[in-house]
Amino acid sequence: MNIILLGPPGAGKGTQAKFIVDNFGMLQLSTGDMLREAKNSGSEIGKVVSEVMQRGDLVTDDIVIDLISSKIDTSSNHTGFIFDGFPRTLNQADALSKLLSIKNKPINYVIELRVNDDVLIERIIGRYSCNKCGEVYHEKNNPTKIPLICDVCGEKDNFMKRPDDNENSLKTRLMSYYKDTSPLIGYYHVKKLLKTINALDEINNVYRNIETILKSWYL
Numbered sequence: 001m002n003i004i005l006l007g008p009p010g011a012g013k014g015t016q017a018k019f020i021v022d023n024f025g026m027l028q029l030s031t032g033d034m035l036r037e038a039k040n041s042g043s044e045i046g047k048v049v050s051e052v053m054q055r056g057d058l059v060t061d062d063i064v065i066d067l068i069s070s071k072i073d074t075s076s077n078h079t080g081f082i083f084d085g086f087p088r089t090l091n092q093a094d095a096l097s098k099l100l101s102i103k104n105k106p107i108n109y110v111i112e113l114r115v116n117d118d119v120l121i122e123r124i125i126g127r128y129s130c131n132k133c134g135e136v137y138h139e140k141n142n143p144t145k146i147p148l149i150c151d152v153c154g155e156k157d158n159f160m161k162r163p164d165d166n167e168n169s170l171k172t173r174l175m176s177y178y179k180d181t182s183p184l185i186g187y188y189h190v191k192k193l194l195k196t197i198n199a200l201d202e203i204n205n206v207y208r209n210i211e212t213i214l215k216s217w218y219l
């Protein structure tokens with residue numbers, strides 16, 4: 001099964017992707033994570049995208065399509081893919097559909113995480129993650145169980161905030177979402193793949209709704 005998680009920055013795509021990975025064994029492909037890795041490794045692509053990401057603009061289609069294409073090529077031993085933060089433009093959506101049809105692996109569901117804009121700033125400003133394993137938390141909504149210790153890897157007092165998680169960058173990212181990404185809602189609705197979920201609900205309830213959709217695939 002291959003799915004796309006669609007939603008604005010802070011909707012909860014990464015958080016829900018982790019639950020899906022744990023329960024369904026699919027592979028999470030986050031273009032944001034791949035680009036941050038490229039940036040941290042100091043690669044040529046990393047240098048090109050660094051400033052763009054900091055501002056909150058979209059990286060060019062060619063760069064992200066190449067990244068996704070090579071990941072798909074090198075990851076065949078999984079029960080499917082969770083596309084998180086990709087596609088973000090109609091051009092990327094068409095490219096993904098071509099890449100997958102070559103491999104005979106269709107998209108089964110596009111899950112739109114719907115939220116109101118006013119919760120996004122609070123979610124983005126409160127987001128932090130473990131510097132060692134990358135687990136994502138929220139200062140108020142989803143903190144570590146023991147203060148300053150990562151629930152997943154046990155790392156102590158080693159957390160970070162994303163440099164683009166600020167009010168200015170969020171404004172730009174939201175603008176890109178409405179201008180370039182939200183047309184994908186209509187695109188996948190017409191393809192009869194769209195499932196819309198209320199992502200204002202608490203994390204576990206959002207997951208339960210996603211799980212119901214994914215389980216229906218096996219019926």
Ligand code: ADP
Binds near residue numbers: 123
């Ligand atoms: P995205 O990947 O869509 O940008 P994240 O999954 O990183 O979003 O979530 C953004 C922030 O909001 C994180 O700090 C996360 O812990 C928190 N969060 C995620 N889902 C919810 C939710 N349903 N309710 C409250 N906070 C949430």
Ligand code: AMP
Binds near residue numbers: 054060086092
């Ligand atoms: P994310 O981790 O999904 O919030 O993405 C962080 C940043 O990476 C975005 O603000 C963009 O600058 C860039 N990015 C991630 N995915 C894409 C994509 N599919 N297309 C273009 N830019 C992307």
